[in-house]
Amino acid sequence: MVREGNDERRLTRSLGLRHVFVLSTGAMLSSGLFLLPGLAASAAGPSAVLAYAIAGLLAVPAMLSVAELSAAMPRAGGAYYFLQRAFGPAVGTVAGMATWLSLVLKDAFALVGMSAYLNLAFDVPAKPLAVVLIACFVIVNIMGSKASAALQMALVGFVLAVLSVFLVAGLSDVVAGDNEGTLEPFYTDGLGGLVAVVGLVFVSYGGLTKVASAAEEIENPSLNIPLGMSLSLLVSTVIYTLGMLVAVALVPADKLHDDLAPIHSAAEAALPTAGAVLVAIAALAAFSSATNAGILAAARYPLAMSRDHLVAARFQNLTRHSTPLWGILVTGAAMAVVVVAFDVSAIAKLASAFVLLTLGLVNAAVLVLRAARISSYAPEFRAPFYPYLQIFGITVDVYLIIELGALALAITGACIVVGILWYLGYGRTRSRHAGAIYHVFERWGELVDRGIDREISEAMKSHGLRSEDEYPGLIARAAVVSVNTGDDIYEAARRAAEVLGRRMEVEVETVTNRFVESGSLWIQPSEAHPTATPVAFFDADDDHLIIVRAEGGIRIPAQWGGRGEIVYALFFLAGCESAPGRALRLAGELAAYLHADEAAGVAEASHEAEVKEALLPDLSIGQYALLAELSTGALIDQPVSALAMDASLHLEAIRRDGRVIRVHDDLVLRADDQITLIGPLDGLPDLDGLAAAMTSGEPTGSI
Numbered sequence: 236m237v238r239e240g241n242d243e244r245r246l247t248r249s250l251g252l253r254h255v256f257v258l259s260t261g262a263m264l265s266s267g268l269f270l271l272p273g274l275a276a277s278a279a280g281p282s283a284v285l286a287y288a289i290a291g292l293l294a295v296p297a298m299l300s301v302a303e304l305s306a307a308m309p310r311a312g313g314a315y316y317f318l319q320r321a322f323g324p325a326v327g328t329v330a331g332m333a334t335w336l337s338l339v340l341k342d343a344f345a346l347v348g349m350s351a352y353l354n355l356a357f358d359v360p361a362k363p364l365a366v367v368l369i370a371c372f373v374i375v376n377i378m379g380s381k382a383s384a385a386l387q388m389a390l391v392g393f394v395l396a397v398l399s400v401f402l403v404a405g406l407s408d409v410v411a412g413d414n415e416g417t418l419e420p421f422y423t424d425g426l427g428g429l430v431a432v433v434g435l436v437f438v439s440y441g442g443l444t445k446v447a448s449a450a451e452e453i454e455n456p457s458l459n460i461p462l463g464m465s466l467s468l469l470v471s472t473v474i475y476t477l478g479m480l481v482a483v484a485l486v487p488a489d490k491l492h493d494d495l496a497p498i499h500s501a502a503e504a505a506l507p508t509a510g511a512v513l514v515a516i517a518a519l520a521a522f523s524s525a526t527n528a529g530i531l532a533a534a535r536y537p538l539a540m541s542r543d544h545l546v547a548a549r550f551q552n553l554t555r556h557s558t559p560l561w562g563i564l565v566t567g568a569a570m571a572v573v574v575v576a577f578d579v580s581a582i583a584k585l586a587s588a589f590v591l592l593t594l595g596l597v598n599a600a601v602l603v604l605r606a607a608r609i610s611s612y613a614p615e616f617r618a619p620f621y622p623y624l625q626i627f628g629i630t631v632d633v634y635l636i637i638e639l640g641a642l643a644l645a646i647t648g649a650c651i652v653v654g655i656l657w658y659l660g661y662g663r664t665r666s667r668h669a670g671a672i673y674h675v676f677e678r679w680g681e682l683v684d685r686g687i688d689r690e691i692s693e694a695m696k697s698h699g700l701r702s703e704d705e706y707p708g709l710i711a712r713a714a715v716v717s718v719n720t721g722d723d724i725y726e727a728a729r730r731a732a733e734v735l736g737r738r739m740e741v742e743v744e745t746v747t748n749r750f751v752e753s754g755s756l757w758i759q760p761s762e763a764h765p766t767a768t769p770v771a772f773f774d775a776d777d778d779h780l781i782i783v784r785a786e787g788g789i790r791i792p793a794q795w796g797g798r799g800e801i802v803y804a805l806f807f808l809a810g811c812e813s814a815p816g817r818a819l820r821l822a823g824e825l826a827a828y829l830h831a832d833e834a835a836g837v838a839e840a841s842h843e844a845e846v847k848e849a850l851l852p853d854l855s856i857g858q859y860a861l862l863a864e865l866s867t868g869a870l871i872d873q874p875v876s877a878l879a880m881d882a883s884l885h886l887e888a889i890r891r892d893g894r895v896i897r898v899h900d901d902l903v904l905r906a907d908d909q910i911t912l913i914g915p916l917d918g919l920p921d922l923d924g925l926a927a928a929m930t931s932g933e934p935t936g937s938i
Contacts, residue, residue, distance in 0.1 A: 250453045255463025257391040257524075259446045262532070263471040264394055265525030266341070266583075267439025269498045269518040270348030272482045274583060277492035279432040280423030284479045286432040287439070291472030293635075294440040296628030297594035298468050299618035300601045301443055302461035307604070307614035309456040314593050316539045321600035328545050328662055329654030330596055335536040336650060337589030339566060341441045342529030343573035344582045349522035351495035352515050365574045368526065373567040376530045378556055390524035397517035398474055401498070405481030405505040414484045415504060416491065434635035438587040439475060442525075443468065443594070446532075457615040457816065481505065495579070530570075534562035544665035545658070581642065588636050588643035589650070595632030598625040613815030706824050710850045711887040711911045712895050713780040715843040720787030724805070727789055728769075731781040731807040737893055739775045739809065749773065750807065751794060758791065758800050759829035766829045766837070767791055767802040770822050772812045777897065778821060781807040782846060784837065804837050825850065857912040857919040861904055868906075869926040876900040880929050885913045 250258070267287075275283035304317040314334045319327025346368060350361030408414065422429060446453075446464055453459055482497045485504040494500050502514035538559040541550035550561045573582065602625050604612050618624060636643060714734045718727050725747075732746035739746075753771040783805045791797025806825055810818020828850050829837075836849025847856045861867045875898055880886065889896045890909040896902065904910070912919060920928040 250459075252459040252463050253388065255446055255453060255459050256467050257388045258531070259442045259464055259467035260395075260471055261391040261521070261524030261527070262341075262442025262446075262529065263439055263467065263525075264391070264398075264474060265345040265521040266348040267436060268398075268475055268478050269521060270344070270351065270495060270579070271436060271439065271583060272479050273491050273494040273497040274580060275432050275436055275479070276483055276488065276497075278424065278435065279428040280420065280488070281418040281483045282422045282429045283432050283436070284476060284483060286429055286436050287475040287479050288472060289429075290433050290436050290440060291468060291475065293433070293628075293631050294437070294443060294468060294594070296618075296624045297597055297632075298443050298464050299461075300598045300625060300628070301446070301594075302464055302616055303601055303614050303618045304597065304604075305446070305453075305460045306457040306616040307612055309453065309460075314597055315536050317600045317604075318596050319539075319543060319545075321603040322596075324543060324545060324662055325655060325658045326596075327543065328540070328658040329651050330593065331536050331540045331545065332654045332657070333589050333647070333650050334593045335533050335566070336569075337441060337586055337593055338529050338533035338536075339569045339573060340582055340586035340589060341438055342526050342533070343570050343577070344438065344579065344586055345522045345525040345529070346570065346574050347579045347582065348495065349519060349526070352499065352518045352522070355496060355499060355515055362575050366571045368523075369530075369567050369571050369574075372523075372526050372530050373563055375527060376534065376563045377554055377558055377560060390520045390527070394517045394521045394524065395470075397513050398478070400510065401502055401506065401514050401517075402474070402477050402481065404510070405485060405501060406477065408505050409481060409484045416482075416484045416486050416488060418484060430635075431638045434591065434639045435583060435587055436475075437590055437635060438583055440468070440471070441586065441590040442471075461616045526570075530563060530566050533566040534559050537562040537565060543662075545662040584639050584643050585646050588639050588647050591632045591636045591639075592647055595629045595636075598628040598632070601625050613819065615816045706821055707851055707854060707913055708887050709778055709780050709821055710825075710847050711856055711913050712897075713782055713847060714895070715782045715784065715846045717784045717786070718789070720785075722785065722787075722789065724789050724791060724795060727783045727785060727805050728807070731783050731805070734781050735779055735807070735809050738779050738895060739773055741773060741775075746771075746773075746809070756791070756795055756797065757826060758797065758802065759826050760800075761829075764804070764837070765800060765802045766804045766806065767797070767800070768806045768808060768822050768826055768829075769795065770808045770810060770818060772810045772815055772818065775809065775811050778811060778814075778818050779809045779895075780825075781809075782837070783807065784846075828852070851913075853916065855914050855916050855919045857914070859910050859912070859922060859925050861906060861908045861910065863906055866923050867925050870904050870910075870929060871906050873904050873930075874900070875902045875904070878929050881914075883915050883918055884928060886929070887911045887913050 272283065275286060279286060301314070301317075308316060308320065315327060315331035318330035322330075346365040347361075349368065350365050353359060353364065354361060424431075443464060446460060446467075478498060478501075482491060482501040485501045486494065486497060490500065491497055496515070496518070498518060499511060499515050502511040506514070537546055537550040540546045541548055550559065550565075552560055554560050577585075601618060602622055605621060636647065716730045716734065718730060728747050728750055729743065732743045732750075735741070735746050736743040749771040750769050753769070755770040756767055759766045759768070785803055785805070788801040788803055789805065791800045791802060793799075806822075806829075808818060808822050808825070810821075837846050840846040840849060844856050844858050848854070859867055861871055863871060875886065878886070886898050888898060888911045889902070889904070890911070891905065891907075
């Protein structure tokens with residue numbers, strides 16, 4: 236499904252934990268294992284075994300930072316989206332191009348390895364074959380991310396099964412001493428050679444950022460992304476390290492250093508012929524999964540940059556399968572160019588340099604976004620040991636880029652220059668906002684962009700609701716007020732603050748100021764009935780919603796995170812400081828309902844219940860007064876625990892003495908209470924039938 240939202244179309248959320256694991260693992264377990272060991276051993280000898288383990292350990296800070304940023308802003312574009320929101324469009328342009336290029340280079344590297352393994356069985360021209368394979372994977376990705384992920388799961392499952400057999404057999408030979416290779420001397424080029432190879436093999440861990448780029452399509456990203464990435468990094472590091480050990484120990488150095496199929500050579504020494512053939516097939520599957528995952532991830536970067544008006548709008552076009560067509564096509568074309576134009580060693584170094592650059596910037600983004608103290612930056616997963624972990628990661632990444640040599644430095648520098656020039660020539664007049672970094676330096680007052688909070692808030696709404704979020708209850712407990720024609724947003728906020736102040740026992744001025752300071756607001760556009768949802772957080776026990784209707788329209792000024800838009804209703808959501816993610820998910824669900832039809836229902840409703848029903852299109856809401864002189868008087872003095880309500884009805888809230896009370900078993904109904912019921916469409920009782928409906932059904936226990 237493609238959803239319309241603001242000025243963009245939404246990708247479908249269809250990937251779970253297993254998809255995260257295989258997307259990341261499949262992106263990593265390819266050239267880093269099946270192709271790179273020969274190059275690594277030629278530079279550092281047997282100590283290259285340690286290089287893989289060290290590189291995996293040094294990738295942990297960036298992995299945790301990517302997980303935090305993905306939990307806070309699960310949107311297509313991954314690292315680019317994070318960096319653009321943290322540093323602004325200039326750095327975002329550079330980061331988007333650099334990260335996209337790192338994925339293109341890494342997957343071009345995988346295709347070189349794929350060609351080498353195919354040449355074990357077939358005498359075919361390697362580069363034309365690689366171009367044909369790219370075209371096949373482009374078609375798979377156009378067919379949809381779920382279809383792509385299904386292929387990914389099959390490929391990765393097969394690769395892991397074959398590698399398990401290979402490692403058991405190979406390690407048995409290593410322990411038995413039946414080796415043609417050698418581990419001596421361990422450091423053939425000293426510690427300096429080891430450090431240089433750590434930077435070289437970092438390309439093996441480039442799959443970490445691929446998961447983030449597809450975060451908009453992952454279910455429950457706060458849980459699935461950190462867990463899936465952690466499992467993937469652990470499994471990949473173990474396989475890399477043990478696979479390198481087997482290759483160095485079983486394959487003679489003079490053969491290994493020039494071998495573009497080193498794991499196959501090791502398999503020939505450790506397994507029978509059929510086993511070695513299976514390893515070659517597994518290598519082809521691994522290269523296939525890496526290329527497939529690389530196109531899936533890289534294609535989301537042009538999509539994200541187009542949403543920010545940094546590249547052409549056509550990159551936002553999605554196919555009927557909800558995939559970014561132009562991003563996939565351009566990525567495939569760029570991979571074909573790299574395969575044809577560069578040799579394997581240059582591709583490996585350049586890909587590692589761009590991976591390191593991206594991971595260093597991701598660590599820096601966490602530093603900036605936390606320091607900015609933006610209220611809507613509320614990830615449920617947070618990287619530990621802040622800020623020391625991020626500072627350590629940045630330092631290591633910069634050092635390893637330098638160790639990669641002059642070519643890597645020159646090309647990364649050229650990419651930075653091209654990105655800046657592109658921004659100055661194309662993006663500067665089109666980009667919509669600055670970055671969160673200006674919130675860190677509030678003394679640059681005119682540069683502070685309050686709209687960045689709204690951008691992060693909008694990212695949060697793609698999380699989707701959870702069972703405990705109680706969206707219908709939030710609507711049922713909401714209060715509805717109106718302002719006069721000519722009133723401004725400050726009067727609307729004051730009216731909302733008066734009600735919220737009574738509910739939360741907070742001063743009205745404090746409530747108003749909190750909404751102004753928050754800046755967390757997004758607009759739901761509509762030709763006839765545009766609306767806005769401001770969000771702020773309080774030390775409260777519950778989430779509260781106040782709906783303010785403005786028949787004459789209210790302009791949203793820049794101080795509130797707007798750009799002069801006119802809206803006809805404002806939905807002030809006061810969330811709990813202890814659960815900001817829940818409040819933002821609720822606000823996102825609310826925004827999803829406020830397209831033209833529901834917004835019209837809010838504006839045209841004649842009473843409060845109709846307003847609420849417009850926001851709950853599948854349910855009805857009834858509000859009833861308990862008065863002694865009416866039939867509802869039969870419910871007065873009844874404890875909630877004694878009610879036997881119809882199973883289709885839910886007693887949500889009671890308004891008493893100007894306050895809204897959550898329903899619980901020990902609550903006793905009183906005279907003059909106004910109760911709120913939620914039920915099916917056209918299924919609520921009338922006033923005369925209320926008492927019977929609430930006392931004649933099966934006992935429901937806790938409400």
